[in-house]
Every structure is written in structure tokens, then in C-alpha cells.
Amino acid sequence: MRYVKIKARTYNEAMMKLKMEHGDDAIPISHKNVKEGGLFNTGLFARDFVELTAAIPDVKPAKLKPKKNIDLTVGTNDNVNELLKQVIEKPETEPHKKPHTGLEQLLTQSILQSRTQQEEVKPVVKTVEEQKVETTDSSYIKLEKEFNELKALLKNLVETKQERLSSDICLDNGDTYFKPFKEILRKNDMDDEECTMLLDEVKRNVSSEDMKDKYKIEKTLRELIKSRIVVSGPIDRGKRKKVLMFVGPTGVGKTTTMAKLGAILSLRQGLKVSFITIDNYRIAATEQLKKYAEIMRIPIHVVTDPAEFKEIVENEKADIIMVDTSGRSHRNDLKIAEIKNFADNCTCEIVKILCVSANTKRSDLSEVFKAYDILHIDNVIITKVDETSYIGNVISVADKYNKPISYITNGQEVPNDIAIAEPDMMVNMILESTMR
Numbered sequence: 562m563r564y565v566k567i568k569a570r571t572y573n574e575a576m577m578k579l580k581m582e583h584g585d586d587a588i589p590i591s592h593k594n595v596k597e598g599g600l601f602n603t604g605l606f607a608r609d610f611v612e613l614t615a616a617i618p619d620v621k622p623a624k625l626k627p628k629k630n631i632d633l634t635v636g637t638n639d640n641v642n643e644l645l646k647q648v649i650e651k652p653e654t655e656p657h658k659k660p661h662t663g664l665e666q667l668l669t670q671s672i673l674q675s676r677t678q679q680e681e682v683k684p685v686v687k688t689v690e691e692q693k694v695e696t697t698d699s700s701y702i703k704l705e706k707e708f709n710e711l712k713a714l715l716k717n718l719v720e721t722k723q724e725r726l727s728s729d730i731c732l733d734n735g736d737t738y739f740k741p742f743k744e745i746l747r748k749n750d751m752d753d754e755e756c757t758m759l760l761d762e763v764k765r766n767v768s769s770e771d772m773k774d775k776y777k778i779e780k781t782l783r784e785l786i787k788s789r790i791v792v793s794g795p796i797d798r799g800k801r802k803k804v805l806m807f808v809g810p811t812g813v814g815k816t817t818t819m820a821k822l823g824a825i826l827s828l829r830q831g832l833k834v835s836f837i838t839i840d841n842y843r844i845a846a847t848e849q850l851k852k853y854a855e856i857m858r859i860p861i862h863v864v865t866d867p868a869e870f871k872e873i874v875e876n877e878k879a880d881i882i883m884v885d886t887s888g889r890s891h892r893n894d895l896k897i898a899e900i901k902n903f904a905d906n907c908t909c910e911i912v913k914i915l916c917v918s919a920n921t922k923r924s925d926l927s928e929v930f931k932a933y934d935i936l937h938i939d940n941v942i943i944t945k946v947d948e949t950s951y952i953g954n955v956i957s958v959a960d961k962y963n964k965p966i967s968y969i970t971n972g973q974e975v976p977n978d979i980a981i982a983e984p985d986m987m988v989n990m991i992l993e994s995t996m997r
Contacts, residue, residue: 567613568595571769575613588616594768609768738773739763742782749953749991750923759785783988790956790984793940793965796822796881798832804874804882804909808900808936809916810929811888814944816846817973818916819883820853824976826881827857835879836861839870839903840887850885853975867906874907884911894932901936914967916942920949926958940967943982946990947971953991 565583569575572592579587591614596607739760746756763781764772771777796805805822807815819836827834836854838861840846847863854861860879864870874882886900904911915938917929930938941964943955952969959966969987972978980986 562619563617564590565615565617567615568610569613570610572611572613575611579613579615583615583617586618588618590614590616594770608765738775738778741775742778745992746953749951749957751953751957752923755957779992783992786953786956786991787984787988789960790987791960791963791965792982792984793967795981796826796967798830798880802877802880802882802909804884804907804911806884806886806900806904806911806913807916807942808886808913808933808938809888810918810921813888813916813918814970815888815916816840816850816885817975818942818944818968818970818979819885820850820857821970821976821979822968823853823859823883824857825979827859828976832880833878834859835877835882836885837870837873837882838863838885839865839900840885841865846885846887867903870903871907874909894935897932897935904936912939913937914940914942915964916944917955918945918948919943919952919955920945921954923954923958926954927961930958930962930964934962938962938964940965942966942968942970944970947978951991952987956987956991 565579565587567575567579567582569578575592576589579589593612595610595612597610598607742763743756743760746759747753751759759782762785763778766781766785767777796803805819807819809815823834823836826832836850836859838847838850841863851861853859862873862877864873870884884903886903887896904913913936915930915933915936917926921929941955941959943952943966946952946969956966966982966987968979969982970979
């Protein structure tokens, strides 16, 4: 008795391989799931295999029973070789089909064993009535019958292999178990290419046994999305004066967001905060910010040109200076360049914060990030989360442009409707839509 180990993608494939290589006498003992490969031997992206342990009995010479009335004249060797060639050689007319090596080996062994048995059987004495010599035609009919039987066996094994491959392809597409998660990603305004990429990554990290477990799939998908979310953490005082410039398209809530953070830093953390507005286009927005500043007792400056802005920033003694800018369309490069002129004219370090609305289409978000990238954006605030059910569109685009997320706002109330961006919370919003 000897022992062997067979590795294959599935248990059924391992059993088939065992039978084909060691025959029906092979005895399966145990099997286990193993991983091979992986990135830098860490197991990451490793492939799953089934390792089957089997016992192979020692082969004892079989007692050959002489066949009664066997005519050993089966035809010439050329006839047998020609039929064998038709079975196991790949036809030249079908070069696109791959040979089934294991099946050909089984077929070849069967024919060779049959010929070996015929050579080893001792001639028997025939009775007078049985002394008729079989003709070449009858021998050919027997050989043709054996050939047809082996051909049917080959066809059956090929069809079984094709059915298994078809089943694997269906599972790879995730038609049944991955479909709900693909729908969720689509609702987050992710395109088909990104959905497929994410789900393929999940499949590579989920074992074959867990492919039907939606909780294991969801857990793996959560970890994958979480790994793509980068956050900057809350705004802190730092060792020197910090200037925060809030930029973004019209109507995303820059002024309200700035007032919320000003109240938190001033009233709750006790920092000295100052407001500056360079928005000379929206009178209502300027008056709104003045009202917030009056309530929170925060000084506010209205400036009209870069030189005045530089002077106020350099002379202001506040710990944190917040700058409100006018909303600019991402298609108006000239107006965005005006904001850049204010920032570049100041000698102090300025943190540029891009405010984007969660209910903006992914295609528009990509254009916004691209247009404002001229300002060298430092981080992102996602606004108006209360007006949509999903935020995967913003997270996806922010990941594409490698911009960390700092805060999320979900209402108009100052200063309550704002939260520090955390990966777990944002993953929940993508998959569960907990914040509406």
C-alpha cells in the first residue's frame, strides 16, 4: 500500500484525477482546503485548492482466465495501429481544440491491456466443431465494436468535463450570489468596470466553500471598500496659524459647512477662530456668514483683492483662519484661476478643502475633481448626505484622485449636522444606507 496526494480546484476534479491516474482501486482517505501562491508569500490573493490524500493498493498479477473459442488472429498490427491513431491523435482539421490528455491515456491503456491479455493467453485446444477459423471480417467487427464502446466512453467523459467548466464559468460571473452586491454598487453610481473589478477581487479572496455564503461575501466586500477609503481626520490647531480655504461648485454648502466647523472649533474646543470671505458675487451668502459670525462672536473680514487678503491673513492673530470662496462652475477655468491667485499670493500655508455634494453624478464629480485639481486640493468634505441614500460615487472618485476625506455633513443645522469621516461609517452608508 502506498499513499499519494492529489491537488485540484475542486473535490470532484481531484477524485476524477485520482481515478484517471491510479484506477478504480485507489481509496480516498481525506481531503482539505489549501492555499497556494499569494503576494510575497503573505496569502493575499492566494488561490484555493483541494488536497486529496488517497491510498493505492499494491497491484497483484491478475489470474488470466483463458477465453474459450478465442481466435487470436485479430488482424494485422497495421489495422490496430490505424484505429488507435484515429482515437488518440488530434485531428488536423480541428487545430483549435485542446487534446484531453488524461482521457487519451485511459483510452490507450485500455486498448494496450486488451492486446497484452491476448498475447499472454495460452492457445487452447479446440474441438472439432470449433475448428472453424474466424474470418478477417468477423475480427474487424469485434474490434470495431470495442472501438465504438471506447469512443462512447470518451464522449461521455468530455461532456462531463464541459458541464463542469460551464458550471465554473457561471459561478465566476456571480449570477446568483454576487448579483445583489453588484446592484448595490451600481446604486452607488459605480460603472460596470469598477463593479466587476471589485467583485472579482472579492471572489479571489473568498474560498470556494464560502462562495454561497452572503455574509462572508459581504464581509470581504466591506474590507475591500474600507481599504480604498482614505481619511484625513479632524482639523486640529497645529503648531502654527492654520488657514483653511473652502472651495467647490455653487450650491454645495461651503458657507454652512464653514460655519459648522467654526462653531465646533471656537465654542467647543475654545480655539481662536477668524472668518474671511472673498465671495463678492453672492450678497446673501456674505450676509449669512456675517450673521453666523455675530452669533458665535467670531471676527469676519470681507476682502476684494489678493493683496488685501494677504495682509489680513498675515496680520490676523487667530489660531485658525477660515476662508469662504464664491461657488464656481467646474467648467469655468478662469474663475477657478482667480481663487488660485488669492491662495498663491499669500505666504502662509493654506489647506484647500474641496466641498462636494453627495447627490452629484459620478461623471460630474470626476469633472469637478479634475477642474479644482489646479488648486492642489488637500482633502474633501462630502456635503448633503441627507439628500441621497448612497455616497459610493464620491468615495470612488476621491480614491481615483487620491484625496482624503475629512468630514461628512448631513443637514443644515449649525453646528450639529456634521461628523468626522470614518471608514466604517462610510462603508455602512455604501452597503446599508444607514444615514439618509
